[in-house]
Amino acid sequence: MTPPALLLVGHGTRDEAGAEAFRAFVRQLGEQNPGLPVGGGFIELSPPPLADAVRELAGKGVRSFAAVPLVLVSAGHAKGDIPAALAREEQRHPGTSYAYGRPLGPHPALLTVLERRLDEQVSLEERGETTVLLVGRGSTDPDANAEVCKVARLLWEGRGYAGVEPAFVSLAAPDVPSGLDRCAKLGARRVVVLPYFLFTGILPDRVRQQAEGWAAAHPEVDVRQADVIGPEPELAELVMERYRETLKGDLRMNCDSCMYRVKLPGFEDRVGQPQQPHHHPEDSSGGHGSGHHHDHHGGHAHSH
Structure with missing residues (x-):
């Protein structure tokens, strides 16, 4: 069977x-x-x-x-x-x-991979003087943004980093430069920018570009960039x-x-908004168009 x-x-x-x-x-x-x-x-x-x-x-x-x-x-x-x-x-x-x-997410297995990505950038001895900027996608859904903040806290607990701050690359605050500003104001002299993404793509590339721009303007801070989670x-x-x-x-x-x-x-x-099927531009069966590549406001069903 x-x-x-x-x-x-x-x-x-x-x-x-x-x-x-x-x-x-x-x-x-x-x-x-x-x-x-x-x-x-x-x-x-x-x-x-x-x-x-x-x-x-x-x-x-x-x-x-x-x-x-x-x-x-x-x-x-x-x-x-x-x-x-x-x-x-x-x-x-x-x-x-x-x-x-x-x-x-959030899940301990993913936290393990995130920690591995950080270990690729800083040694165990450097953790106590390293602040992490965890950068999520960002959403118009406050619950989704709160999940990224939860991951930041879980990643900080028990691992010895100076701090783990959340930021977002789109649709939500703080953005990457603002997140790095906050890290610096909290006294960070070394920051690892950690993209909270499964695979490479336009948004992780944007995270890297924005972090590079901020680092160029703030040479007093050692900014390092970690990789995405990947097919671990x-x-x-x-x-x-x-x-x-x-x-x-x-x-x-x-x-x-x-x-x-x-x-x-x-x-x-x-509350209670109806669902609308999501149309793929290569799907000729109808639905909404391909221009909606941002966060959507479709309804939420719990009887799947």
Whole structure:
């Protein structure tokens, strides 16, 4: 009997190297898990679109899918766009069913990789005099931004760094230069800029460029730059953990501070917003256009 397929869902990027890193990771998981149908697709910007990944697996006889969003935090894409897209695929392929998992972070396995990325830049002896600027994507969803702050705190606890400060590369404050300003005002003379991203892409490149610009204007501060998380063994195992818990129905999405359920100050109008399927520009079936490559405001469903 064919087990439920592992369907990895990515946001997409205009950076070909980043898109290929996602596709390579999907292939890697397939090779590491023989006998398990594995596929992956994007909701926008990059091929293959999610619809193609589902069509390929369905063509091989797959009828049950466990979809794992390959994203670090629950923002508009994970809360609204991806489940809406899965609902659309269920309509396109009668007889198929979809269980929806939760995003990857924060998780101790990812903290281990982040620490490894920092170790590539500073020695153990340098930790006490090193401040880390953890830079997330940024979102219009305050819950998603709070997750990045949580990761910063978890990364600081017990590891001996002088401090770990959060920042964002888009849509949220503080931005990278402001985050570096804060580190300097707190007395930092060595800062490691740590991008909180799975793979390379336009936004991690932007983080690097902004940090380089700030460092050039502040030569008194030693600014070093760490790499993205990448296709590490811990990431592969975490995805499989999310797959297994999805099959068990152990989803535990972060509903307590979700702006689609709770009236947060300034976001009261988001409560109960309906979902809209996310249209991929290469998907000819209709939906909204490809220009929406920023954070979306799709509704939040908890009955996936």
